[in-house]
Amino acid sequence: MRRRVIFRGKLLPYLLLAPQIAITAVFFFWPAGMAIMQSMLREDPFGLRSTFVGLENFAELFADPLYLGAFSNTLVFSGSVAFFSIAVGLFLAVLADKQIRGANLYKTLLIWPYAIAPALSAALWLFLFHPAIGLFARIIRGYGVDWNYYINGGQAMLLVTIAAAWKQVSYNFIFFLAGLQAIPKSVLEAAAIDGASETRRFWSIVFPLLSPTTFFLLVVNLVYAFFDTFGAIHALTQGGPAKATETLIYKVYVDGVVNLNLGSSAAQSVVLMVLVIMLTAVQFRYIERKVHY
Template sequence: MKSAGFTTRWLPILLLVPQLSIIAIFFYWPAIYAMQSSFYLQDPFGFGSTFVGLENYSSLLSSSEYMKVTRFTVVFTALVTFFSLALALLLAVKADNVLRGAKTYRTLLMWVYAVAPPVAGFIGVMMFNQSWGPLTELARSIGWDFKLGVNFNDTASAMILVSVWKQVPVNFIFFLSGLQSIPKSVREAALIDNRSSFGRFWDVTFPLLAPTGFFLLIINITYSLFDTFGVIDTMVKGEPGNNPMTLVYKVYVDGFRGNDLGGSSAQSVILMVLVLALTIFQFRLVERRIHYT
């Protein structure tokens, strides 16, 4: 049997060139540049610079504030990922059971997906407005004196809430289509074996959803780490103050607000390493336990 292939060696290379050059220009080049400037302290205008070796890294690792931001980022990412996935799964399972009007529910639940993160953040700022925000009043009615932008934990809760709200629809779509692709015969067989719908979900549906779930886990961690930037930026109203922030937002605050190019580059290199480690961990350890059909 003859496998299909290119007759010349140049054609495939030529076809790959656009994609490769995009990766090189927009990923490798800036990454290498960031690594280089992380070893320097330089005047933002580009006049003076001093080679400082690993000083940018050591001052970050010895900074208690950077550690606080790291801890917050881990908690934030864990909570946003967990709640986005759990809520979406719950909604998807419930929506999957509904036959009539399913399309309407689906559309309504997907709607939020179209909201851009900064807009979501802005809606959050309005809902939690200190003097007239409806959610602030709701919190007050249960005795929680909610103060966005003043109290660290209150601001963090608002950020998590808005980020989850924004992400649930994406997860919902994937979970719902995952659920609907489970063959009817499998479900019927399970129905005979186990009468408890709760038991059936954990024994049959959940494992079959695992590939979708794993994919969504990666997507959601990436979202919580990086894409929540817009939500955080609007919710702190451009003033970091004593508000919570994630590692990505700190790269922006130090680099683009504070003009500390060296320190900010070192932070982005640390983030790159973190993401690399996370990806390797996920694919090496977690994916082995997932069975694709």
């Protein structure tokens, strides 16, 4: 018995849609169109000479081992950022959901990191782990580890992963906490009466019931790691050492802004655009259909 409003004529609906379409056109279609156009040009930075080269920029990109390297860096980086931030967020949410004294205080404190600007938090991480002046760096070296992420690629990757994941933990925490509170207490009580241990109750009841939240967070965290971690990487490693932490989004910046290689940078943005469209499509298609309780 849904009520449907049917407009007479064709003008009014288009008129009502016009503001939204205008905003989408100006802020999405136009820049995206420019990027696609630029990706098929080879141009000097000043735009004085440009040649149409078709798909050559793309061909060069996929033949370039460094680009493929950035691709695999991005997969490793995004995968671990999503995994760590979801795992830690869930762990903290489960702890904070218990009946403990001062639970509200913990909850508030755990949400704080989300309010810190990415560049700022990266600066804090820098001060903690800087090989020369970092507080933790000194402690780590006290244990005999040669901590110098300026030359050790693995350490650099670990550091940017932790810095990027740390910020996302709060976000995941809020969603998991809400998810946990929505789980009917009666089910848990019934299981407890049947003699299920706490671990068992978590894996057999809580975790499956949380799966829609987890799936949503997985997509959101992957998108975050793909596109929003520029600040952390820029402040900490600048993609180094030896490109060990250069992700796709960072490479777009390096090639476009630093190296002024606009054609290649635009081609990379187009690839990223395709990726984000795919991720969003997956999210819309599966988020409520395939994840069942």
